[in-house]
Amino acid sequence: MQQGLQAPMWRAIGAYRITSLIYVAVLIVRNVDQYANPLATGPVFALMVGWTAFATAAFARPQWRRWPLLIVDLAVALAVVVAGPFVIGQTALSDGVPTLAVTWLGAPVLTWAVSGGRRRGVAAALVLGAADISVRDQLHPSTLNGLALMLLAGFVVGLVARLAVEAEERMQRAIQLEAATRERERLARDIHDSVLQVLALVQRRGAHLDGEAGELARLAGQQEAKLRMLIADGPAGxxxxxxxxxxxxxxxxxxxxxxxxxxxxxxxxxxxxxxxxxxxxxxxxxxxxxxxxxxxxxxxxxxxxxxxxxxxxxxxxxxxxxxxxxxxxxxxxxxxxxxxxxxxxxxxxxxxxxxxxxxxxxxxxxxxxxxx
CATH class of the missing domain: 3.30.565.10 (Histidine kinase-like ATPase, C-terminal domain)
Known part of the structure; x- marks a missing residue:
């Protein structure tokens, strides 16, 4: 996939990772006293900080946006989801305490959507949503709302990314067409000033002659007409x-x-x-x-x-x-x-x-x- 029009999307995802991580930190400080294992919060949050820094830098490089990095990005998010019940505890989760990942889960969905379109974005959202549901002992409306938001984000962002690629391809074709048209005009001027004038002169001087000279004049006239058609022929119709x-x-x-x-x-x-x-x-x-x-x-x-x-x-x-x-x-x-x-x-x-x-x-x- 081309990267020109997608570059702002990747920068936006990097900003989203950092902003959502700050939001996670605020929630941890606010709710840590309700966690079943508050000491375990440190390693999990350190993993989130380290991966946020690495992923933001890695996805900024087009050559790194491949399957290995995408899969690891999704795996890290899954690890944070799985660690949630151990750190927070099922009782606190049932009482409505937010999970450790919360909005931070959206970053892998966005990366998958931008890299592969709406289908890939929806697939990542389904995987993360299913993992989030599976680690809970009971289902809350907020969980379903989060899954719905991730699905919508994966679909819409993936669709926009695909449209951006198609728009860039069309723009590139238009640029190539404009360059070819300018080159054709330059060649037409050069040919008109040299070859066409010579062919026209041969046709005029030999039109009244008989035999091979007349035949050469006739052929020169034909080639002049064909050459004029060729250099004038552009994208017609x-x-x-x-x-x-x-x-x-x-x-x-x-x-x-x-x-x-x-x-x-x-x-x-x-x-x-x-x-x-x-x-x-x-x-x-x-x-x-x-x-x-x-x-x-x-x-x-x-x-x-x-x-x-x-x-x-x-x-x-x-x-x-x-x-x-x-x-x-x-x-x-x-x-x-x-x-x-x-x-x-x-x-x-x-x-x-x-x-x-x-x-x-x-x-x-x-x-x-x-x-x-």
Whole structure:
């Protein structure tokens, strides 16, 4: 558990230990004449003083807040509870004389709650409360009230501690996001002043040329558009429904360029991050096939659709297409780009791939991904 926002809680528990010990001392001075063994009060109180000093210093160190120290803290409190009937006597306890520990018992409950949340705090309260009840020969309402207060303290303080941890984690993510955004802006300025201007110049100077020079100019224009999208792409759209999800609109939208059109719904299309990455890789492999086979005038259209049970990604191009049986022939020759890069990735998600192509009419690839 993170320690930043919890540090004031640990300091407060230390202050509580010292204050409750002073209260115990006042009660001992006031009631010692009613104790069955008043001389035994000294060793027990000395144990409480020594442990209060040690525990206050030990719990101030984050690396020491582990199970061994927590268990010893609870054991010392149990020892004081068990010693109560011997020092005070059952008769005095039955007459309403306070136990030796009284409010000092709350410190282990608080440490367990802050270190592990409400469940651990409630568990410590139940252990101490059961021990306090077991050493009495009869049950008083004040005993039940003390148990109820310890249970409430363990639950509430544990809940607050857990919320503090979650708040600190969110704050840390926000700080990292802000730092990444600033770095992206810095890189964007540097790239704009150098790489983008060169790519734009190459595209303008070579746009009217034929042959390889014209092809290089076209590729420079595509890379300029993709690079602009990359450096401008930040956390877009609403936050994901749950941690680990990704919006396919943002993931696939990065393919948009002057030769690739992208259309998507107005609302987020969420998939787990790993599934979204597999879909992106399959679409990337499909678009690579388009650029490789459709020539310098190739264009592609990517359409993202979402319904209640299935997400569909359609990729259509204006390339030459291919005759029936061509994919099977390529697979038999060991060329497994479609079989592995596209079909394999979507099959791993439980989906299917449909490919429609006619010579001279381009190709359309449909990826059907079921919702998890």
């Amino acid at each position: 609403p936050p994901p429904a749950e941690e680990g999800d990704a919006d396919l609109r943002a993931v696939l939208g990065r393919f948009a360029s002057d030769t690739i059109s992208f259309a998507s719904p107005a609302t987020p299309v969420l998939l787990p991050s790993r599934a979204a990455e597999a879909v992106r890789a399959a679409v990337n492999a499909t678009l690579d096939n388009v650029s490789r086979h459709a020539g310098q005038h190739a264009r592609a259209w990517v359409l993202l659709e979402d319904d209640t049970s299935t997400i569909t990604v359609s990729i259509r191009d204006n390339g030459p297409g291919f005759p029936p049986g061509r994919l099977e022939e390529a697979a038999s020759q060991g060329r497994l780009g479609v079989a592995q890069s596209i079909r394999g990735r979507i099959a791993d998600l439980g989906g299917t791939v449909e490919i429609f192509s006619t010579p001279g009419d381009g190709t359309e690839v449909e990826l059907h991904i079921p919702r998890p």
